[in-house]
Amino acid sequence: MEELNHGKILVVDDSDLERELLIEVLKGAGVQNAFLQAKTGEEAIEILGTHFKEVGLILLDWQMPKMSGMEFMEAVVKVPQVASKAIIMVTASGTDENKKKAWAVNPNLVGYVVKPYTPESLLDVIYPFVQLKSSD
């Protein structure tokens, strides 16, 4: 996983407030990584096109206009280099069926967090992929 945990975190969510909350929670927990933001799967693909090497982790919402989180994953798994990027779903759709579907689309998915989440539950999943202040 080379320098994976130093990479930028790409937050993909159509809600400005959810993106802001996620970043605030992670910064509050001591996450040192820089952040990139996208409002749709399409925007996320554009950002990956220009910042591919910098992105270490993608936090991905499911329900978004134009291109949903699931459509984004369907697109990226077809590209081997991108398919290896760590993706964690952060979504309001939290049933077991949804989780199964997400892993079926992307077997490399590294986590699934259901909104509303606690900072602890988010950090539990995200911890291996980020640089924390205390671990400097």
Place this chain on the structure above:
Amino acid sequence: MFFLGKKNKELDKFADLLEQGTVALFKERGDLRFSSDPVKSKRRIIEFEGKMRADGMEKFDNEPTYVSAVNFYASERDMEKKKTLGALVVYVEQSYIAKMMKLLKYPPIDDESDAAMQDSCGTLCNIISGRFKSEISSAGYIELEMSHFMNYRNSAFAGVDFCFNEFDMCEISFNLDNVKRLVIDMTMGAVPKLR
């Protein structure tokens, strides 16, 4: 022959699931308790050019209101075909949306920005809808697909998609500090049970 599909005879049950999910969500997200039991009422859907009317101002005595809607579908295929099974519409008065999001422990929003307040209402609609979807699934029904949220100010001018077999919707009002602060309209077609 004009054919009508199967009508949902369990709207009251779905309203209960929505109520319990919303109450639990507010407790978990902001440690918030509604100041009285939510008030449920069944209403006729007002249809206009094939869409359900969703007027926010009439929910809050003609005060400016933010409105957000999410649609539900029985499958991905139905979602692609826009064959709507259900709709959930969230209404919050403009003067209260920033406070409500603060109570729910979201970062402060600019209460002079229309875009920020629309986004807040959509965010709220998204988490309520996600929770409702989970409650439906836990109650033994099939897994529904859910759309992204759509936001409006005062009213959904073009209306909201709904299931044409349905004539009724359920309105649920939630009070905080003894004042009506959140209203949800919900309509749902017949959702198949898991076998």
